Amino acid sequence: MTETTSPPAASEAPAYPMTRSCPYRMPVGYEELRERGPLTKVTLYDGRQVWLVAGNEVGRTLFPDPRLSSNVLHPNFPFLAPRIAAQTQQRAAPPLVGVDDPEHGRQRRMVIPGFGIRRIAALRPEIERIAEGLVDDMIERGSPAELLSQYALPLPSAAICALLGVPYEDRGYFDERSRHVLSSAGEDEADRARTAFTEILTYLHDLIARKEKQPGDGLIDELIAHQLSEGSVDTHELAMVCSLLLVSGHETTSNMIALGTVTLLEHPEQLARVRADDTLLPGAVEELMRFTSIGDVLMRVAVEDIEIAGQTIRAGDGVAMSTMLMNRDPHAWDDPDTFDITRSSGRHVAFGYGIHQCIGQNLARAEMEIAFRTLFRRIPGLRVPVASDRLPLNAPYVLQGVAELPVEW
């Protein structure tokens, strides 16, 4: 697929996705994309043109529209990189995030009780203990440290394992494997990602079998006790759903904790305000989500014609939803490129919107609040010895964030 039919002039449909040079600023080309309007076209790696949704209102109208499908097995489903296309074609569609209703609704209803606000509130003391323990270890080992592997990754990992009921001693196994699944970028890493996913799935099959004999008290145990025994789900689907929860619960929040730390440190006057007034923290977390938009590009395929914003998206067309452009739409926020923890960032779509909106968002919010509060309270002199545009970044077609975060104090 290297030869494509007459690629359009770059100015008509720029190459996409675009690479960030600073981990929390827009890629250079986004300025132009934003000026072109809420719904334009871009060109993917394989020469295919897809729609780019950049406007907040248009995005919030399109996200819930059932004529846009998330089914990655649809023959016209667009992919952002050959690696992702290859990886997806080799296995079944991921549950929840890669299927449409009614299948999606059935799977989602099965797991939402585990992510309810009261459940998550009850988990907070445990997350606080985890965070304190990790900072203890970091201080004991001394400055310098690598924040991603010593704090940002193990924290959400321990939290999602506690929620699901994955034994504590098995955690290390996932930290490494879920990293490979979500953020590995290079060609040879594609194989590693596949292997890692298979290993996680196999582990969950085993865990479910063990738990059937000897129940514990996590979400997996509840799903076994209710859904599995009632026959509304089989072991394979249950293992698939749990692997997805486990993997998505790791890498997403860890990227936000690391990138959020960088962003706060580079805006010291705002960091000082959060430190002085704990009630500003939830708003600061929302603003970090809006500002960094780490899950920038969410792909869809149209299954019917859609008339919107004076254009027609045809059945079979690919659609790239840019959460970063929607979150920096000047029609939705004043000075959208300014980081301001006191703004009302409520309309951001950094957790998505529509039926697929992040199921783990309230867990993620709790983790981020606790992670930032604990880190900056315990290590007030924390600093990053490298300029943020010098930090190694993730590839543009996976979750955005820093690949490594050296810190000192």
Next chain:
Amino acid sequence: MTGADVAITIATDRCIGAAMCALTAPEVFTQDDEGVSRLLPGAPVRAHDGRVREAVRACPVQAITVHDD
């Protein structure tokens, strides 16, 4: 509009349990044990009109409807 009595309905069959409503207007919305949105009994809807409207907007599947009297 503030001060007018409003009635709220939630299409619980559509709700995906994101809890945006309970987060936006916690004095009006809550979640049941299944993770599905519910109205708090006797919620002071009238006083929090603005927040309720914000919750309607925040709901990712547009499951909340406000009926003005």
